[in-house]
Amino acid sequence: MHTRFYITFCFLAAAACNMLRAQMPIFGADSLMKHYTQRTQLLLDRSGALGTxxxxxxxxxxxxxxxxxxxxxxxxxxxxxxxxxxxxxxLAHAPREEARRILLEKGNGPFPPEITKTYYQLGTHSHGDFAPSSTLPLNGLRIALDPGHFAHDSASSRVEDKYLDFKVAGNGPDSVRINFFESQLTWQTATLLAQQLRSAGAEVMFTRQYGTTAFGKTYEQWKKDDYQRTRDSLFILRPDDANLKKLLNPRLANDDRLIFRFVFRDAELRKRAELINAFRPDLTVIIHYNVDETNTDWKRTTPRNYSMAFTGGSFHSGELADSEKRFDFLRLMLTDELINSITFSGAVTRRMESELNVPLATPRDATYLQSSSHATGQPGVYCRNLSLCRLVQGTLVYGETLYQDNAQECKLLMQAAQTPNPGPESRTFQVAMAYYNGILDWAKAQPRE
Ligand SMILES: [Zn+2]
Known part of the structure; x- marks a missing residue:
C-alpha cells in the first residue's frame, strides 16, 4: 500500500513537473524576446502596421x-x-524553397528527428572557402553579380522602359544627343567589376549574359516559348487579377509593355534570385543606376544627383498577405542576413560617395525613401522590401548609383555607353571600382579564423 502510494506520488510529481516545465520560459527567454522584438521593430516593421x-x-x-x-x-x-x-x-543551409517546405510541414509540432539531427550537426557555421592572402585579398570568396535589366538594343529597352532619349540643348558641340539604356551601363559595370574581383581571387557568377535574360534566352524567345504557360499559371494563382485579365483581351494580348510588367518582370526576378541562391554566394551585388523620380518622363536633365543602396526589410501594410512573404519575414527576423547586408552595403556606399563624388541620399531626397523604405545605421543604406532583396538569401547590396538624367552624368554615361572597353576615365569603370573597393573594405573587416 505504502509503495503503491509512493509510486503514484512520484508519477504525479513528475507529470506536474513536466506540465510546469512546458509552461515555463527557457533560461534567457527575456533577452531573446527583447532582441527579436527590437530587430523586428527596427528593420522589418518600423511602422508597426503588421502586428496582426x-x-x-x-x-x-x-x-x-x-x-x-x-x-x-x-x-x-x-x-x-x-x-x-x-x-x-x-535557414542557413537549406535552399530557400526547401527551408520553407520544412517549416510549413513542421507547423506547430516538433521537427522530425532526422531534420533535427541533420541541421544540428550543420549548425550556422558558414562553410565558405574565403581564404584571403596578400596577393589575393578575395581568394575563395563567392560573389554573385546581378546586372539590372536585360535590354540589348533600343527596341528591348523600350519594352522594359529603362532608357534615356533626349537632346541636351546648347551651342554647337555643347548640344548632345543622349541616347542610352540602363542595361548597357549595368552590364559594363558588372563585367568591369568581375575582372577586378576575379583577379583578386573571387569566384564570380552572373545572373544573365549580354543580350539574354536570366532565362538564358532573349525576351522575344521567352515570349515564344514560355509566355503563355507563365501567364496561365499566374491566372490560376490570381484569377481576379485585373491586369492579367487585360492580357486575355485579344486587342492587348500582344502588348509588350503589359506582358513585360504583369508577367515577365516578376518571373524573371524570381529566376535571378533562384540562380543566385543556387550559387550559394558569400556576397550578392545587384547593380542599378538611378534616375530622379521628380523628373517625370526623363526627357530633360536634372540638377539633382544622389547614390543609395537597399537591403531587404521594411515590410509594409498588406505585404504579409501571402504565405511566401510571411516565410521570408520570419527568415529575415531569425537570421543575421539583414544586419550583415546593412554592414556590407555601408562599406559599398562609403566608396560610392568618396570615389564618385556624388552625395548619398538622405531620407529627404526621395519620396520612396520615406514612404516605402527606412534608414539604417549606415549612410545612404535603406531597408526596402524589393523582390530581389527579399528573395535572395544571404548578404547583399542592391546598389542605385547616381542619377542617369543628371546634367553632367548623362553626358559621361553617354560616352561610356559608346565605349567598347571603358578605362579609368569612364563613369562605368569608376562605379565598378567603387563596388570593388567597398567589397575589399568589407573583406578586410571580416574576422580571420
Ligand atoms: Zn534599374
Missing part, C-alpha cells in the same frame, strides 16, 4: 496568416526559443 501577423513573447515567435488566425491563436509558424538553433541552421 506576428507575436514575440517569452516562449517564442508566432507568425499568423491573418487577424482571425491570430485571434484563435492558430499560428502558421511557431518557433519556440529552444528550437531557435535548428531554425537558424535550416
Amino acid at each position: 501577423h506576428y507575436k514575440i513573447d517569452l516562449f517564442g515567435v508566432y507568425i499568423y496568416a491573418d487577424a482571425a488566425a491570430r485571434a484563435a491563436d492558430r499560428p502558421e509558424y511557431r518557433v519556440s526559443w529552444n528550437e531557435l538553433p535548428i531554425y537558424k541552421a535550416i
Whole structure:
C-alpha cells in the first residue's frame, strides 16, 4: 500500500513537473524576446502596421496568416526559443524553397528527428572557402553579380522602359544627343567589376549574359516559348487579377509593355534570385543606376544627383498577405542576413560617395525613401522590401548609383555607353571600382579564423 502510494506520488510529481516545465520560459527567454522584438521593430516593421501577423513573447515567435488566425491563436509558424538553433541552421543551409517546405510541414509540432539531427550537426557555421592572402585579398570568396535589366538594343529597352532619349540643348558641340539604356551601363559595370574581383581571387557568377535574360534566352524567345504557360499559371494563382485579365483581351494580348510588367518582370526576378541562391554566394551585388523620380518622363536633365543602396526589410501594410512573404519575414527576423547586408552595403556606399563624388541620399531626397523604405545605421543604406532583396538569401547590396538624367552624368554615361572597353576615365569603370573597393573594405573587416 505504502509503495503503491509512493509510486503514484512520484508519477504525479513528475507529470506536474513536466506540465510546469512546458509552461515555463527557457533560461534567457527575456533577452531573446527583447532582441527579436527590437530587430523586428527596427528593420522589418518600423511602422508597426503588421502586428496582426506576428507575436514575440517569452516562449517564442508566432507568425499568423491573418487577424482571425491570430485571434484563435492558430499560428502558421511557431518557433519556440529552444528550437531557435535548428531554425537558424535550416535557414542557413537549406535552399530557400526547401527551408520553407520544412517549416510549413513542421507547423506547430516538433521537427522530425532526422531534420533535427541533420541541421544540428550543420549548425550556422558558414562553410565558405574565403581564404584571403596578400596577393589575393578575395581568394575563395563567392560573389554573385546581378546586372539590372536585360535590354540589348533600343527596341528591348523600350519594352522594359529603362532608357534615356533626349537632346541636351546648347551651342554647337555643347548640344548632345543622349541616347542610352540602363542595361548597357549595368552590364559594363558588372563585367568591369568581375575582372577586378576575379583577379583578386573571387569566384564570380552572373545572373544573365549580354543580350539574354536570366532565362538564358532573349525576351522575344521567352515570349515564344514560355509566355503563355507563365501567364496561365499566374491566372490560376490570381484569377481576379485585373491586369492579367487585360492580357486575355485579344486587342492587348500582344502588348509588350503589359506582358513585360504583369508577367515577365516578376518571373524573371524570381529566376535571378533562384540562380543566385543556387550559387550559394558569400556576397550578392545587384547593380542599378538611378534616375530622379521628380523628373517625370526623363526627357530633360536634372540638377539633382544622389547614390543609395537597399537591403531587404521594411515590410509594409498588406505585404504579409501571402504565405511566401510571411516565410521570408520570419527568415529575415531569425537570421543575421539583414544586419550583415546593412554592414556590407555601408562599406559599398562609403566608396560610392568618396570615389564618385556624388552625395548619398538622405531620407529627404526621395519620396520612396520615406514612404516605402527606412534608414539604417549606415549612410545612404535603406531597408526596402524589393523582390530581389527579399528573395535572395544571404548578404547583399542592391546598389542605385547616381542619377542617369543628371546634367553632367548623362553626358559621361553617354560616352561610356559608346565605349567598347571603358578605362579609368569612364563613369562605368569608376562605379565598378567603387563596388570593388567597398567589397575589399568589407573583406578586410571580416574576422580571420
Ligand atoms: Zn534599374
